[in-house]
Amino acid sequence: MSIRSDAIWAPCPSTTRGQPTQLSCDPKGERLAYANNKSIFLRSIDNPAISTQYSGHTTGTTVARFSPSGYYVASGDVSGTVRVWDCVGEGSTKGEYHIIGGRINDLAWDGDSARIIAVGDGKEKYGHCITADSGNSVGEISGHSAQINCVSIRQQRPLRAMTGGDDMSLVFYHGAPFKFNTSLRKHQRFIYGVAFSPDGSSIVSVGADKRIFLLDGKTGDPKTEIGAGEHKGSIFSVSWARDSKRFVTSSADQTVKIWDAEAGKAVQTWRMGEEGKVSVPDHQVGVVWPSGRSDGLIISLNLHGDLTYLSEGDPASRNIVHSHHKNITAVATSESANTGATLFTGSSDGRICNWDPSSGRAGFIDGSGHSNYVAAISAAPEGRIYSVGWDDSLRSIDASSAVFTGQATTTDGQPKGIATTTDGLTVVATHKGIETFKDGQKHKSISLKNNISPTTVAANDTLLAIAGDDSSLHILSPTTLETKRALPSLSSNISALSFSPAGDLLAAGFSNGRISVFDTGTWEVAISRWSSHTGRVTGINWNQEGTYAVSGGLDTNVYVWSVKKPGMRVGKTNAHKDGVNGVVWVDGERVVSVGGDAAVKVWRVEGLT
Secondary structure (H helix, E strand, C coil): EEEEEEECCCCCCCCCCCCCCCCCCCCCCCEEEEEEEEEEEEEEEECCCCCECCCCCCCCEEEEEEEECEEEEEEEEEEECCEEECCCCCCCCCEECCCCCCCEEEEEEEECEEEEEEEEEEECCCCEEEEECCCCCCEEECCCCCCCCEEEEECCCCCEEEEEEEEEEEEEEECCEEEEEECCCCCCCEEEEEECCCCEEEEEEEECCCCCCEEEECCCCCEEEEECCCCCCCCCEEEEECCCCEEEEEEEEEEEEEEEEECCCCHHHHHHCCCCCCCCCEEEEEECCCCCCCCEEEEEEEECCCCCEEEEECEEEEECCCCCCEEEEEEEEEEECCEEEEEEEEECCCCCCCCCCCCCCCEECCCCCCCCCCEEEEEEEEEEEEEEECEEEEEEEEEECCEEEEEEECCCCCCCEECCCCCEEEEEEEECCCCEECCCCCEEEEEHHCCEEEEEEEECCCCCEEEEEECEEEEECCCCCCCCEECCCCCCEEEEEEHHHHEEEEEEECCCEEEEEEECCCCCCCEEEECCCCCEEEEECCCCCEEEHHHHHHHEEEEEECCCCCCCCEECCCCCCCCEEEEEEEECCCEEEEECCCCEEEEECCCCC
16 A cells, blocks of 8 residues: 655645735746745646645745746745755755845846845845855845835846835846946835846836836836826736737736837736726736747736636636635535535635546635635535534535525534534534534534533434543434433544444544544444554545545644554655645545645555455
C-alpha cells in the first residue's frame, strides 16, 4: 500500500480591499504565479486544475514573480524576506534574503535574471536591490518617504528602474548598480502600479487618483497623461501587451480596460458584475497580459479572488476560475446517479464551493449563504447538502443546481458539527447541546448532563455518537435522543467521529493524536493501533467497503489505515501547511484533504486489497 500526490487544486490569490494584488506569468504564457496565505502557487493557465505549491515561507506571502529566463521565481512575504527558488524542478530554494523590516509589496527582475529589486513597507528603508544568486547589494532604493507599492525594471540596457509609493512619488533609477536619478510627483494619491513596456521605450504608472501617466523609458521624463476621467475608481494594476503598443488596467470601478498607448484612448472595456449595480467583490485588484501567448488572453482578478479570463476583441469573458482563498474548514462528498460524485468544501470566510473530482473544476454555491466560518458540511440522500457555520445557522444546498435553498435555520448555539441519516434527519451539535432537524424544521433538542459541551458528532440510522468536552462519548438514539450508552473518562477529548458504512465500527480521533475504533455491538475497543498523528485529529472518513479509513490532523499529516491489518498504514507528512482540516474518500483509490493553506489536495492510494 502506498500514497502519492495526484493533484493540487489551488486556491485563488489572497486579496485585500484597497490594495493591489500582484500577478505574474512565465515567459511562455503557460503558468500564473501568485501568493496565498503562506504559500506561492504556480497554476496552469490552460488547465487551472494543474498547479504546484511552494511552501518555504514561514509567514504570509505577498508577491511572486517569474524570472525572465522562466527557471526561477522570486517571492516575498510580510516579514520582509525574499526567497528565490527553482520553478522547473523540485522547487528547491536557491536563496533566502531578508530585505526590509516589513511587508514586501512588489518585486522585479532585470532582463538577465541576475538582479532583483524588492520594495515594501520597511522600518529603516523601503526597498533594496540584490543579486539573485547571492543576495549581495547592487544598488540603493531611496527617494521615498512612505512605503513603496510597486517597482519595474527595464529589460534592456542601459538598465533603468522605477518605483511608486504612498508618498505619491515616482522615483527613477539608473543602474546597475541602481542609484537615485530623479523623483516626480505627478499623481495626487497613492501609486499602485508602474510598468516598463517590453521594448523599454515607455513607462506607465497608475494609482488611486484614477490617472494614467506615460513616461520615457530611458530618461524617466514625463510624456503625457491619458484617459482622464475614464476610470471611476482607483486603478490597482497595469500590464503591457508584448507589442509595447497597448496595455491593460484594472480598477475598483469593476472595469478592465485596454489602452492604445499612442492614441491615448481606451479601445476595449469589460465591466464585471451585474450591470448598473455597485459590487465591492467585483473590484478588479490585479491584471496580467501574458506576453508569451498569441491569443490575446488577459487575466483579471477581483476582490473575491476569482480569476477572469478575457480575450482581446471579445466582449464576454472566456472563463472564470473559482476557488477558495481562505482557510478551508469543512469537506464532504455527495453521490448522485445523474452527476456522480461531487465534492463540497467550506472556508473560514463563509464561502462554499462544489468540485468535479474528475476535472478539478470548482464552482461556488449561489444564494445567501453563511456570513463567516463554515464549521461542518454533511451530505444527505436525494442530493441535499447541509452546512452549519459560526453565524449560528443551518443551511441547505441543492447539489444538482448548486444553490442554497430555503431560509437559514437558526441554531441555539455555536455549531460544532453536523451529521445526517438516510431517513432525512439532520443532527447538529452546538456548544449548548444537540438539535435535530427534519425538512428544515427543528425536530428535537437536548442538553448533555453536567453541562457537558459537545465537541463533535456522527450518526447513522440507528446510532448517534456525541463527544463531550469532558473526554466522554455518548451513544444516543437519533430519533428520540435517548441515551443508550455512555463511555466516560477516555484518554483525551474526542475531536473527530465517523461510523463505518455498515455501522459496525465507530472511529474516534482524539486531541492527542490517537485514533480508537469501537465495536458498536459491544462498545469495546476493536482497534487501538492507529496512533501516528502527533496533533489533534481533525477528520476521519471510511471507504465504501469499510475496509480502510483516512485521517488528517493538525500535525499537517494524512494517513490511510487498514482494518484487517491495523499495523499497516501509509501517510503523507506536511500534506497541508498549517494543518489538515478535513479528509474524504472520493472513489475507491483517491482521497481528498483540505487545510489551512486553502488548497484541495487529491491523493492516490495504491495497493488496496
